[in-house]
Amino acid sequence: MRKRIGKYFVVTGGSQIQEGVYEFHILSDPELENHFKSLVSELKNEGYIPVVTRNREGGPELVISIIKRRRTKPFGLWVNIILFIATLVSTIYVGEQLVVGYFGASGPLWILYFKGFVYFSLPLLIILGSHEFGHFFVARRNGVSASFPFFIPAPFTILGTLGAFISLRDPLPDRKTLIKIGAAGPIVGFVMSIVIGIVGAYLGTVQKPVQVTSSQVSYLISLPLIYMVIPQLHTVNVHPVAFAAWVGFLVTAINLFPIGQLDGGHVSRGLLGDRSKYLSYAFIMILILLGIYYLSWILFAIIVIILGLNHPPPLNDISKPGRKEVLVGIVAIALVAISFSPVPFVEHIAPNEVAVQLEGGNYFSIYNNSQYCYDNFTVLADNMNNYSIPLTVKVNAPPGLYTTETYNGVLNPLERKSINVSLWPAENALGKYNFTIKVSASTKTFTFQRSVTVVSIDRNFIVQTGTFIFPMPGVVNITFPHESVKMTNTGPDARLAVYQFNSSSLFVVNSTTGFETSGNNTFIYIPADSTVTINVTFRNPSEAGGIIFLDENSPWSAVAIFYFPVNNVV
Numbered sequence: 001m002r003k004r005i006g007k008y009f010v011v012t013g014g015s016q017i018q019e020g021v022y023e024f025h026i027l028s029d030p031e032l033e034n035h036f037k038s039l040v041s042e043l044k045n046e047g048y049i050p051v052v053t054r055n056r057e058g059g060p061e062l063v064i065s066i067i068k069r070r071r072t073k074p075f076g077l078w079v080n081i082i083l084f085i086a087t088l089v090s091t092i093y094v095g096e097q098l099v100v101g102y103f104g105a106s107g108p109l110w111i112l113y114f115k116g117f118v119y120f121s122l123p124l125l126i127i128l129g130s131h132e133f134g135h136f137f138v139a140r141r142n143g144v145s146a147s148f149p150f151f152i153p154a155p156f157t158i159l160g161t162l163g164a165f166i167s168l169r170d171p172l173p174d175r176k177t178l179i180k181i182g183a184a185g186p187i188v189g190f191v192m193s194i195v196i197g198i199v200g201a202y203l204g205t206v207q208k209p210v211q212v213t214s215s216q217v218s219y220l221i222s223l224p225l226i227y228m229v230i231p232q233l234h235t236v237n238v239h240p241v242a243f244a245a246w247v248g249f250l251v252t253a254i255n256l257f258p259i260g261q262l263d264g265g266h267v268s269r270g271l272l273g274d275r276s277k278y279l280s281y282a283f284i285m286i287l288i289l290l291g292i293y294y295l296s297w298i299l300f301a302i303i304v305i306i307l308g309l310n311h312p313p314p315l316n317d318i319s320k321p322g323r324k325e326v327l328v329g330i331v332a333i334a335l336v337a338i339s340f341s342p343v344p345f346v347e348h349i350a351p352n353e354v355a356v357q358l359e360g361g362n363y364f365s366i367y368n369n370s371q372y373c374y375d376n377f378t379v380l381a382d383n384m385n386n387y388s389i390p391l392t393v394k395v396n397a398p399p400g401l402y403t404t405e406t407y408n409g410v411l412n413p414l415e416r417k418s419i420n421v422s423l424w425p426a427e428n429a430l431g432k433y434n435f436t437i438k439v440s441a442s443t444k445t446f447t448f449q450r451s452v453t454v455v456s457i458d459r460n461f462i463v464q465t466g467t468f469i470f471p472m473p474g475v476v477n478i479t480f481p482h483e484s485v486k487m488t489n490t491g492p493d494a495r496l497a498v499y500q501f502n503s504s505s506l507f508v509v510n511s512t513t514g515f516e517t518s519g520n521n522t523f524i525y526i527p528a529d530s531t532v533t534i535n536v537t538f539r540n541p542s543e544a545g546g547i548i549f550l551d552e553n554s555p556w557s558a559v560a561i562f563y564f565p566v567n568n569v570v
Contacts, residue, residue: 001066004042005050008035012061022066025055032062033174033319039064040173040315041143047071049171051315062318074169080148087151087161088121094160095120098240104210119203119240121160123196125151127248128164131189131255135166135263138184142177145169158219158345163251174316175270179325182266183332186252190335193248194226197233200242204235220348222341224249229338253340254300256332259283260308264332269311270321271329280309294343353384354411354441358448362502364548365454366560367425369475375452377421379439383411389442393419396436400429400454411441425454430556455550458557460491475560481541485561487549488531494551496524496559501546506539507563509547524549538563 001022002014014024029035032052039050043066051065095116105112132149139146146169152162172178226249227233235242258268259280268276284301291298321329357380366372379393391411395403404422411417421437432453439446463476464486476485498509498521509524511534516523526532538545542565549559 001048005039005064005066008039009064017065021068024064024066025061026064028060028062033176033316036316036319037143037173044069044143044170049315052318054318072169074147074167077148080150083153084149084151086153086155087164088117088125090153090155090157091121091124091160092116093155094158095240098243102209102237102240103207106210116240120244123200123241123244124159124161124247127189127192127196127244128161128251130192131185131248131251132164132166134188135181135185139166139168139181142173142180143170144172144177144181159247163255172266172314174314174319175273176319176321176325178266178270178314179321179329179332182263182270183328186256186263186332186335187328189248189255190252190339193245193252194230194233196248197242197245198230200239200245201233201235203241204237204239207237207239209237220346221246222343222346224253224341225338249339250341250344253336256336256339257283257287257304259304261311262304264336265311267329267332269313270325273317273320274313277310280311284309290342294345296344350385350387352389352441352443354389354444355382355384356380356439356441356444356446358437358439360502361450362452363499364501364558364560365423365425365452366475366558367428367430367454367456369457372475372560372562373424375423377437377450379419379421379437380416381411381419381439381441382416383414383441386413388412390440391417391419392438392440393421394438394440395421395423396438397423398433398435400426400431401433401435401452402426403435423452430454430456453550453556455548455556455558458491458494458551458554458559460489460494460554460557461559462488462490463559463561464488475562477562477564478536479564479566481539481563482535482537483563484533484535486531486533487526487559489526489528491554492528493553494526494528495553496526496549497552498522498524499548499550501548501560501562504540504543505545505547507545507547508537508539510535523552536561536563541565 002011002024005011005024005026009026009029012025012027014022017023036050036052043050047069049067049069051067053063053065055061055063092113093116096112097116098120099112099115103115128151129149136146136148147167149164149166151164154160154162168181172181221238221243223246233245255262256264256267258264258276265276265280268279272279284305287297287301291301359378359380361377362375365375381391383389389411391407391409393407395406397403401423402425404420407419409417423435432451434449434451437448437450439448457475465476465478465483511524511532513525513532516525524532524534536547544562544564546560546562549561551557
């Protein structure tokens with residue numbers, strides 16, 4: 001081993017520290033970088049790794065340590081293929097959703113997935129793949145063995161992937177190589193993002209969106225400075241291809257964070273040496289501060305801290321980078337500045353424009369009468385949004401009333417829907433009931449307060465019109481707007497309060513015994529075993545109407561008179 005090192009350096013001493021580990025003292029050499037690279041290449045084939053450091057005891061001598069390399073078995077290519085296929089599937093799924101949101105859901109499902117592949121999955125994987133192959137080829141060119149890219153699928157997320165990475169299977173020889181390999185991927189991915197971004201901007205001009213969104217919650221993206229530097233990236237409509245390019249810029253910026261073993265960590269370690277750890281700590285603090293405005297940065301900072309903030313030194317940590325490498329490092333720093341979005345996604349909740357009306361409904365329900373026992377309402381819900389919203393109609397009624405089941409459905413964009421709601425009394429459930437009809441339309445809730453009085457037909461009355469006699473019990477139906485009605489009371493004294501059956505019942509009533517007013521109510525007094533004549537005129541001959549005469553002396557007993565137009569079918 002001494003002889004091999006002596007081919008490149010002047011060896012002044014050496015010893016075996018432990019089994020498989022050797023240490024040699026050498027004189028400093030102006031050609032240290034090139035000679036050491038040659039030594040690394042030669043010993044690599046023998047299964048050894050050289051590391052050059054300064055003498056811990058001081059002095060001009062350097063120390064080369066020779067370490068036996070551990071034998072590891074890398075993953076087979078099948079792992080890369082499986083992960084790539086999984087990432088392809090997950091990004092196609094996201095792409096299909098982007099296509100539906102941009103173009104609409106027209107066409108067969110396989111066409112939508114194909115467009116998701118062409119317009120999002122393919123351009124995104126091209127950007128990520130070119131990024132990783134930038135690392136791959138530069139690593140191979142510098143004699144560092146590297147794996148093919150490992151793509152990371154992230155099903156059911158907003159992007160469908162967490163990016164990709166390559167595995168360096170050899171230690172990095174020096175700081176120059178650190179900078180070259182670290183910066184190569186982001187630079188290539190950045191250039192590819194520009195190309196795809198320009199294509200996406202053009203497509204956003206010629207392929208206009210059919211609908212902007214199908215959800216109340218949408219995400220606005222913040223554009224980094226590169227969009228000001230290159231005006232051709234600007235587009236009014238964010239086409240899925242343009243979105244893939246935007247993701248590429250974000251990935252470039254994140255990878256170039258000067259932290260740990262990220263690409264930016266490689267670059268900063270190559271530029272600053274061991275002092276790069278202070279920059280790593282500072283940038284973690286910046287991420288935590290940014291997390292106040294965008295929580296994901298705190299989560300990202302925690303992950304990076306767990307993975308490690310300190311970058312391991314290269315085999316040769318003594319030779320400094322040259323001007324070319326410093327220039328590459330400056331370019332990498334500039335890419336962070338123009339590609340980074342402090343708040344990448346902004347959640348936007350569109351205002352919920354929805355109108356709800358409640359129509360119909362009675363003030364009374366006549367128990368045990370199939371024609372008049374139901375209290376029927378119609379809920380009219382009008383969705384004025386360009387997105388679908390959930391709709392729920394629920395009746396909260398006290399015991400004694402039965403109701404239709406709760407309605408749960410969806411209002412499509414710009415759809416108007418009517419939902420029928422009915423209430424009816426339980427057996428012998430006479431009396432007055434208050435209830436609510438609650439309508440929930442996405443973030444808005446509408447509550448309608450209503451009441452209904454359940455009455456039964458008063459068996460003490462016989463009612464006669466000009467044509468018909470209606471013996472007890474019964475409900476009088478007349479077919480003319482004006483009718484003379486005789487009420488014969490066969491029971492005790494009755495004091496009948498006059499009510500509308502519902503809000504649309506408009507009428508005028510005159511009685512031979514006159515009226516009595518008490519509070520807000522009007523009463524007709526009918527003595528026991530007597531007959532009273534009343535004149536009924538319904539104000540709107542084209543609409544049905546009804547009158548309820550509720551006997552105050554016999555609670556919940558009533559006489560009902562209804563009018564129906566001739567052409568009305570009951």
